[in-house]
Amino acid sequence: MTSGSPYARAIGDRMPHLHPDLQRYFSAIEDGHVGVGEGVFDRVGTRKRWMRPLLRPLQIRGVLVSGWHRDVRFRIENRLVAGRVIAERTLALPDGSWIMRDAVALKPHGRLVDELGEPATIAASFDTHVSDGALVLESRAVGIRLGWMHVRVPAFVAPTVRLIERFDAASGRQRVDVTITMPLIGRIYEYGGSFDYRIERENA
Numbered sequence: 001m002t003s004g005s006p007y008a009r010a011i012g013d014r015m016p017h018l019h020p021d022l023q024r025y026f027s028a029i030e031d032g033h034v035g036v037g038e039g040v041f042d043r044v045g046t047r048k049r050w051m052r053p054l055l056r057p058l059q060i061r062g063v064l065v066s067g068w069h070r071d072v073r074f075r076i077e078n079r080l081v082a083g084r085v086i087a088e089r090t091l092a093l094p095d096g097s098w099i100m101r102d103a104v105a106l107k108p109h110g111r112l113v114d115e116l117g118e119p120a121t122i123a124a125s126f127d128t129h130v131s132d133g134a135l136v137l138e139s140r141a142v143g144i145r146l147g148w149m150h151v152r153v154p155a156f157v158a159p160t161v162r163l164i165e166r167f168d169a170a171s172g173r174q175r176v177d178v179t180i181t182m183p184l185i186g187r188i189y190e191y192g193g194s195f196d197y198r199i200e201r202e203n204a
Contacts, residue, residue: 004028006085006106010128011135019133019167021174025197026135028080034202035078039173039195044069044091046189055189061117062101064180064189069093074193111140121145124161134166157183168194 007026008015015023029035045068046052055066073092078085089100102116111125122144126137139161143152153159159182168175177192 004083005080006083006104006112007135009106010110010112011130014130017130017133018135021167021197022133022135022165024199025165025174029078029199032202033199035076035197035199037076037078037174037195037197039074039193041072041074041091041191041193042070044072044191044193048185048188051188058117058121059098061119061121062099063117063122064100065091065093065098065191067093072193074195076195112137115145119145123150126161126163132166134164137161137163137165159188 005026005028008028011018011026015026018026025035045065046055047068052066052068055064058064059066074089076087076089078087080086084103084105086103087101091098091100099118100116101118102114103120104112104114107113107125109125112128113123113125116122116124122142124139124142126139129136129138139159141152141155142158142161143150145151159180162179162181164177166175167173171194173194174197175192175194178190179187180189181187
């Protein structure tokens with residue numbers, strides 16, 4: 001087995017308080033295996049029309065979707081590589097498939113750091129909470145990579161990213177909800193949906 005999952009190390013002794021499906025989702029993935037989730041986002045993108053052209057460069061880099069869409073089929077593939085979870089989400093958007101890539105690692109300060117995009121463009125560090133069987137991540141800082149420089153966004157203008165990963169008893173599926181909110185502006189981006197998850201041998 002590869003190095004432990006950064007999620008599992010961040011959650012620590014709170015792991016038994018997660019729903020069993022989430023315990024499996026956030027645990028380590030064996031070498032030669034991939035975690036595969038397939039489902040539907042009931043919403044993804046930004047409701048603010050004026051934000052869409054501003055977010056377009058981030059869509060090109062695989063960070064987020066700059067439009068607004070409903071009922072979008074998606075597939076996620078998770079791999080554990082050198083202690084990082086490398087995720088690739090393929091969304092079936094109306095104008096074709098679009099891929100979001102990110103890499104999550106546990107840093108020495110004890111927080112999860114998620115680097116998004118290809119190449120890595122946005123990085124956010126998160127506090128980790130377990131609540132009612134769900135995992136809740138709340139951003140503490142957000143940075144932008146400009147060439148070889150990594151610039152931290154000042155706190156008074158930095159967006160707040162919140163992720164809730166939980167098990168939905170009504171549908172019997174795992175559910176994820178993400179929101180990005182900016183001071184004075186409000187919510188600028190969101191996605192949410194449910195999916196089934198399995199771990200299978202690579203190239204099976």
